[in-house]
Amino acid sequence: MVPKPPKGHFNVLYFASASSFTSMESESLPAPLPLRKLFETLDEKHPGIKAKILNSCLVTVNLNYVDIPEKDDDPDQVTIEEGDEVAIIPPVSSG
Amino acid sequence: MDSQATELQDEGCYVGLTHDHLNAQDIMDRVRSPQAGAIVLFAGTTRDNFDGKPVKELQYSAYNPLALRTMITICKDMRAKHGLKSIAMVHRLGPVPIGEESILIAVSSPHRQAAWRAGEEALEECKSRVEVWKREEFGGEEGGVWRANRDGLPGEKIPDSAPTIPEDSGDGPFGPVIRPRRPGEKGHGAVVNPKPGQQD
Numbered sequence: 001m002v003p004k005p006p007k008g009h010f011n012v013l014y015f016a017s018a019s020s021f022t023s024m025e026s027e028s029l030p031a032p033l034p035l036r037k038l039f040e041t042l043d044e045k046h047p048g049i050k051a052k053i054l055n056s057c058l059v060t061v062n063l064n065y066v067d068i069p070e071k072d073d074d075p076d077q078v079t080i081e082e083g084d085e086v087a088i089i090p091p092v093s094s095g
Numbered sequence: 096m097d098s099q100a101t102e103l104q105d106e107g108c109y110v111g112l113t114h115d116h117l118n119a120q121d122i123m124d125r126v127r128s129p130q131a132g133a134i135v136l137f138a139g140t141t142r143d144n145f146d147g148k149p150v151k152e153l154q155y156s157a158y159n160p161l162a163l164r165t166m167i168t169i170c171k172d173m174r175a176k177h178g179l180k181s182i183a184m185v186h187r188l189g190p191v192p193i194g195e196e197s198i199l200i201a202v203s204s205p206h207r208q209a210a211w212r213a214g215e216e217a218l219e220e221c222k223s224r225v226e227v228w229k230r231e232e233f234g235g236e237e238g239g240v241w242r243a244n245r246d247g248l249p250g251e252k253i254p255d256s257a258p259t260i261p262e263d264s265g266d267g268p269f270g271p272v273i274r275p276r277r278p279g280e281k282g283h284g285a286v287v288n289p290k291p292g293q294q295d
Contacts, residue, residue, distance in 0.1 A: 001099065015158055016228035016241045063161050087158055091243035094155075094162075094186060094227035095139050095198050095218065 110166035131203035151234035177213035
């Protein structure tokens with residue numbers, strides 16, 4: 001069970017290869033954070049994770065899949081807010 | 096949604112995640128109906144090798160609330176599309192020894208054809224979408240690897256040079272894409288099955 005993020009933070013959850021890479025299942029990061037900055041923020045904390053893991057992963061915010069804006073002036077900018085639950089979703093392998 | 100929940104139900108649909116053994120009789124009884132002329136049961140079992148490489152054990156993990164939500168969405172779609180009486184889907188999590196069931200899907204319908212088709216399609220949808228991950232443990236120093244269903248290969252980044260589906264065309268390399276694009280999908284890159292000697 002993931003603890004609630006501290007005030008002014010959001011949680012990011014790691015599964016499968018993302019969890020192996022970071023050696024953690026979740027962590028709290030300061031909010032707000034523009035979604036387009038998420039991967040570089042995580043790469044600063046876990047050098048190499050962007051190229052090795054994140055570029056083949058999907059992202060959810062509060063259980064909904066989101067597109068990461070590619071450019072700063074992309075019209076649909078999303079901001080990760082305090083208390084949000086962000087998850088890194090590697091390619092799935094049920095069955 | 097309760098993030099601790101391990102099951103969800105909706106009219107004629109049941110989905111669950113469990114660390115316990117799966118029971119074929121239980122899931123069949125969940126979809127049993129006097130109006131049904133057929134129950135089709137699929138049991139996925141854990142194989143002892145990947146491409147000939149011995150696998151010692153499998154470990155499954157899930158993003159529970161999202162996996163359950165995706166599973167119930169698939170079940171409701173299948174029930175409506177194939178006119179099922181009922182459908183149930185249960186996935187096991189944690190360590191699953193070789194040869195045991197990791198997933199059960201049961202569907203009931205008035206006639207068998209719809210049940211066969213729905214069972215097959217429900218499994219394929221589950222394997223491509225449900226937020227569950229399988230780790231194959233090889234034992235010894237080799238450790239394990241997170242599998243990816245989309246390509247039968249370990250979950251590695253597909254190189255930028257791999258063929259991609261042009262965003263505007265609506266047609267993929269193998270003809271038109273027949274389902275709408277899902278949000279977030281572009282993050283996974285094009286789904287390709289690289290074969291030795293077939294790269295440009």
